[in-house]
Amino acid sequence: MGADVRRQVHRVPVTIDLSGAEVTLVFHEVIGRRDGPTLAVLAGLHGSEWLTVEIIRRVLSRSELQFLSGRILALPVGNPVAFNHLTRNTPLDESDAPDLNRIFPGRRVTVTELLAKAITQHVLGRCQYLVDMHLGIWGSTWYSVGWPKDLPDDATVRQAGVMAQAFGCPLIYHQRLAEYPGSQSAAGYAGMNLGVVPIHVEIGGAGFAPEVEERWIEMNVAGLLSTMRAIGMLDGMPIRLDRYLHYKHFVRIEPSVGGYLYPAVGPDALGSEVPAGTVAGRVVSPYTFEELEVLRTPVRGVWRQVARPYPVRPGSWGFAVADIEEEGVGWGPAQE
Amino acid sequence: MTRWSVRIGGIETPAGTRGYVPLPVTTKLDGSELTVPIHVVCGTEPGPRFTLVSTLHGGEWFSIEILRQAIEAVDPSKLRGALVALPVGNPEALNHFSRNMPDDSDEPDLNRCWPGGPTWLSEQIARAIAQSVLPVTDCLADYHVGTWGSALGVVSYGTDGPSDVVARSEAMARAFGYPCIRALHRSTGFPGPRSLGGYAAATLGIPNIGPSIGGPGFGEEMERVWLDENLRGIFNVMGHLGMIDRPTPSKRRIFKFETRGLRVVPSVGGIIFPTAGGRELLRQVSAGEELARIVSPYSFKELEVLRSPVDGILFGTCRHYPVRPGDWAFFVADAAAEGSGWIEG
Numbered sequence: 001m002g003a004d005v006r007r008q009v010h011r012v013p014v015t016i017d018l019s020g021a022e023v024t025l026v027f028h029e030v031i032g033r034r035d036g037p038t039l040a041v042l043a044g045l046h047g048s049e050w051l052t053v054e055i056i057r058r059v060l061s062r063s064e065l066q067f068l069s070g071r072i073l074a075l076p077v078g079n080p081v082a083f084n085h086l087t088r089n090t091p092l093d094e095s096d097a098p099d100l101n102r103i104f105p106g107r108r109v110t111v112t113e114l115l116a117k118a119i120t121q122h123v124l125g126r127c128q129y130l131v132d133m134h135l136g137i138w139g140s141t142w143y144s145v146g147w148p149k150d151l152p153d154d155a156t157v158r159q160a161g162v163m164a165q166a167f168g169c170p171l172i173y174h175q176r177l178a179e180y181p182g183s184q185s186a187a188g189y190a191g192m193n194l195g196v197v198p199i200h201v202e203i204g205g206a207g208f209a210p211e212v213e214e215r216w217i218e219m220n221v222a223g224l225l226s227t228m229r230a231i232g233m234l235d236g237m238p239i240r241l242d243r244y245l246h247y248k249h250f251v252r253i254e255p256s257v258g259g260y261l262y263p264a265v266g267p268d269a270l271g272s273e274v275p276a277g278t279v280a281g282r283v284v285s286p287y288t289f290e291e292l293e294v295l296r297t298p299v300r301g302v303w304r305q306v307a308r309p310y311p312v313r314p315g316s317w318g319f320a321v322a323d324i325e326e327e328g329v330g331w332g333p334a335q336e
Numbered sequence: 337m338t339r340w341s342v343r344i345g346g347i348e349t350p351a352g353t354r355g356y357v358p359l360p361v362t363t364k365l366d367g368s369e370l371t372v373p374i375h376v377v378c379g380t381e382p383g384p385r386f387t388l389v390s391t392l393h394g395g396e397w398f399s400i401e402i403l404r405q406a407i408e409a410v411d412p413s414k415l416r417g418a419l420v421a422l423p424v425g426n427p428e429a430l431n432h433f434s435r436n437m438p439d440d441s442d443e444p445d446l447n448r449c450w451p452g453g454p455t456w457l458s459e460q461i462a463r464a465i466a467q468s469v470l471p472v473t474d475c476l477a478d479y480h481v482g483t484w485g486s487a488l489g490v491v492s493y494g495t496d497g498p499s500d501v502v503a504r505s506e507a508m509a510r511a512f513g514y515p516c517i518r519a520l521h522r523s524t525g526f527p528g529p530r531s532l533g534g535y536a537a538a539t540l541g542i543p544n545i546g547p548s549i550g551g552p553g554f555g556e557e558m559e560r561v562w563l564d565e566n567l568r569g570i571f572n573v574m575g576h577l578g579m580i581d582r583p584t585p586s587k588r589r590i591f592k593f594e595t596r597g598l599r600v601v602p603s604v605g606g607i608i609f610p611t612a613g614g615r616e617l618l619r620q621v622s623a624g625e626e627l628a629r630i631v632s633p634y635s636f637k638e639l640e641v642l643r644s645p646v647d648g649i650l651f652g653t654c655r656h657y658p659v660r661p662g663d664w665a666f667f668v669a670d671a672a673a674e675g676s677g678w679i680e681g
Contacts, residue, residue, distance in 0.1 A: 009635050026634035044633075050658050053607055053633040060636070077633050084605070086658060138484050138553065207484065209555025210655065258431070260400060266556070286400045286424050287373035288356060289407070310552065311397050311430065 004033035005066050014118045015111060017081065023111060025118045027075040028060055036070025036233050040127035040196075041224065042119070042186055043075060045101045046089070047082025048137040051206045051213065055133065055220040064225055070233045073123050078186075081111055088137070090115075101134075101181055104189035116186075124190045129163065129231055130198040131224065132187045136205020139261075139310035140317035141216070143270040143303070144171040144250075145223075146200030150178050151191045158336055159197045159231075165334045166230035166238035167223035169203055170271055171304050171322060174248045199227075207308050212267055243331045245271075245302055247322040252305075254318040257292045259283040261312045263319070269303045273324070276300045280319040286311060299325045340382045342418045345468045349376040352412050361464045362457070370428065372461060374469065375407045375421045383417025384577045387473040388570065389465075389532065390422065392446040393436070394429025395483035398552045398559075402479065402566040409567070410580070417579045420469065428457055435483075447480070447527060450535035462532075470536060475508060475577060476544035477570070478532045482551020485657035486664035487562070489514070489617035489650075491569070492546035494522030495594070497537035504543035510681055511576035512569035513585050514549060516618055516651050519594045519675065522546075526596045545573075553655055587681045591618070591649050594675030598646065600666040601659075604639045606630040608659045616653055620671075623647050627666050633658065646670040 012025040041059070043052035056076040059065075065072075077083050079100045085091045089098040095110040097103040104124070106116025124130070136142050147164035151157050164172055177188040177198075187198035201223065204216030222239070230238035255261060263281040265274075276299050283293040301321025312318065324330060341350045349355030355378065358371040388406065390399035403423040410419050424430050426446045429437055436444035441456035443449040452462025470476075482488050491514045493505040509517045523529045523538035536542040547569060550562025568585075575582030602608060610628045621627070621644040630640040642665060644650075652667030659665065670676060 024634075028636075050607075050633070053658075054656070057631070057636045076636075080634070083633070083658070084660070206657070207553045209557060212555065284404075286397070286404075286430070287358070287371075287427070289375070289404050289423075308556070309401070311400075311433070313431070 005068055006031040010122065012118050012122055015114045017111065023081060023115070025075070025115065025122065026077065027073055027123060030060060030065055030068060030072040032068030032070050032233065034069040037129055037231055038071040038073060038127040039129045039131065039228060039231065039233060040073045040123050041075065041131045041133065042078055042123070043133045044083055045078035045132070045186060046134065047079050047084070048086050048088045049135050050083065050086065051135045051204055051217065052133045053077065055217055058217065058221050059224045062221070062225065064234055067235060068233055073127055075119065075123055078119060079115055101185045104184050104186050119186065120189070124186065124194060124196060127196055130187060130190050130196050131201055131227060132198060133201045133220070135202065136305070137317060138207045140305060140307045141205025141208060141267055141270070142202035142305045143169060144173050144202050144322070145169045146173045146175040146202070148177045148187065148191055148198060149174050150176045151197070156191070156195070156197050160199055161335060162230050163197065163227050164199045165240070165244060166226045167199070167201060168219065168226055168239040168241065169223065170241055170244050171302065172244050172246050173250065173322070174246055175200070207310065208267055240334060244334060245322060245324070245331050246335060247324060247329045248326060249323045250304055250320050251298055251301065251323055252320045253280050253295045253297060254315050255283045255293055255295065255312045256314050257283055258313045259292045259311070260286045260309070261307055261318060262309055263307050265303065265306050267306055269306055271302060273302050274300070274321060281307065283312065295319060297321050299323050342376050342378045342385060342420065342472055344374055344376065344420070344472060349378040351378050352380040353378055354412060359464050359468055362460050370457065372422060372427065372464060373424055375423070377407060377410045377412050377415060377419045379412055379415025379417050379579070381416040383579055384474045385418045385420060385472050386475045386477070386574060386577060386579060387420040387469060388422065388477045388479065389425050390479040391430055392425040392478070392532065393480065394426050394432055394434045396479070396481050397430060398481040398550055399479035399566070400424060402563060405563070405567055406570045414581070415579060417577070419574070419579070420473065422465070422469065425465070426461060447531045450530050450532050470540055470542065473542055476533070476536050476542050477573070478544060478546050480546060480548050483664060485553045486652065486654045487551030487554060487617060488548035488652045488667065490516045490518045490548050492518040492520050492522070492548065493544070494533060494537045495519045496521045496524045498541055501537050501541050501543050505537065505545060508543060508545045508573050508576065510590065511573050512545060512547065513572045513588060513681065514547070514565060514569055515588050516591045516649065518597065518669070519592065520596060553657065589678050590681045591669065592675070592677065592679050593669040593673060595670060595673050597651060598668045598670060600627055600642050600644060600668055601662055602630045602640055602642065602665060603661050604630055605660045606639050607633050607656065608654060608665060609656055610654060616650060619650050621648055621650050621668060628654070630659065642666065644668050647672060
């Protein structure tokens, strides 16, 4: 990295847990050689979504950053307490809000809300752009980028679209943050209250063949660098695909029973069309070996989430399709 | 057809048929009934009763599929004896994907509390199996495979029971056909007299092996190889026991060692990066050879380097994943230790 680019690792004390351990927020700051915008990259708000650590580690080591304009604030592990247990939510948090991505800006003094408060103060409150990354946990993988459409003004919405489409994933989810993941998600809160331009990235997952996971990691790294180009933090042209799938809704296809999930599709199917009624997978009892449930696509769609064989509980991450039956949804060029 | 059957938990599986026994254990706090699933394939002719046990530890679910495929592949009309399979020995721990029972007991590890007792969940499961299944078991295979991100490659047997039990256990291990076997002081050492294998051999005189081959998180192709190795091994043992007609498999060289093996695991929490990828079971390693680095997911600084302490054979490996102190990473068999070496299978 060039001498003009500075890098700092910040450690923010958050609280002391019952074990005596200090809960600390650690984030990286890369200060470019020229002034420019500040991009925040959030990961690990959910402790089970750990593949993003490697994505951030690689991005911050890329030589392109020696020509950075502006700042990057990168948080590889948003919820270290949950990460310690590899759980989505803060374990042993008996509050009614243990999901860190549902309680921003953080008002009370549970561990989760104190983390949200620290992230809001030290990261969200200092950025103009935000990439919030949520990858598949062990056993599942995703393939979509969210473009929020309910931000306070049209200019912000357009900027979010530029970022989202520059990431390089053909599936673009025109999402309404207020509906999902909600106005108290990191992106929802920052976008609606702090004037931040956010996007959601959900590309990849863990538990698959090494070469497949490597492809997803590198896709995310390339996507982050491309997003930086799109917002003027790096020189060069951002990625622009020939076509994107712009969709407004997606349908989750999840087991309603616990058992062993046997998928009928694999990660190669991501991004491909599938008719309604197609078998996505079967759930078999690991006890009786009887088939308990058959999961089928309820609509004609495009695969945006698939799973590998693994034991699942009711509602565990299985499959999802972007709904392409809806009027006005389809493949096309980049949109403004 | 000879009139014989296998009776477990009061349910009889007649000769030439398949049976399912939901073995009752107790009532849990949520009101549900804890039962242990047992599949029985009873051959047309009497013969050895070979019991397979999986997932005494809830994170070790990779072997469920091994037992499912084995049970479904065996034809009762061509079987002498019975194949009994417990695909989920610890349903409660599986529900939590935890090694141990998620309760406050002082006996939470189901593979450390045999023959069980009347109190904690682990003890009650062990007691139910000990009272209902082990009396109709002539030979046993207790599976302990890798958890998410880790994989093992060894078949273990005990050397500290009655001499005939030891001999028959060793014969099973060799017959399995996997090219790495470990002769352990199972009852007096690891995993101890209250492990299922240790208890079964030393106290009940049941010859047994501990297949530990494979683990989840390595991709479909690699996991398929491990599944096939395990299935081949089960059928090889069944052929060896005279339960099925099976051509004698061609001999393979086997690396045999007589120690527990050396754990090379992180002493810190972080993300582990294996140096040579995760598909290298049974390769030779040299003393001092770097196996992995542990990197902080916070600062990205390198926290620890894991090196092989000896020249040996790698019988446990892992992929890139988050680890806590002590989490499963590598196991090395010391090639220079007494009793270690390549033998003819």
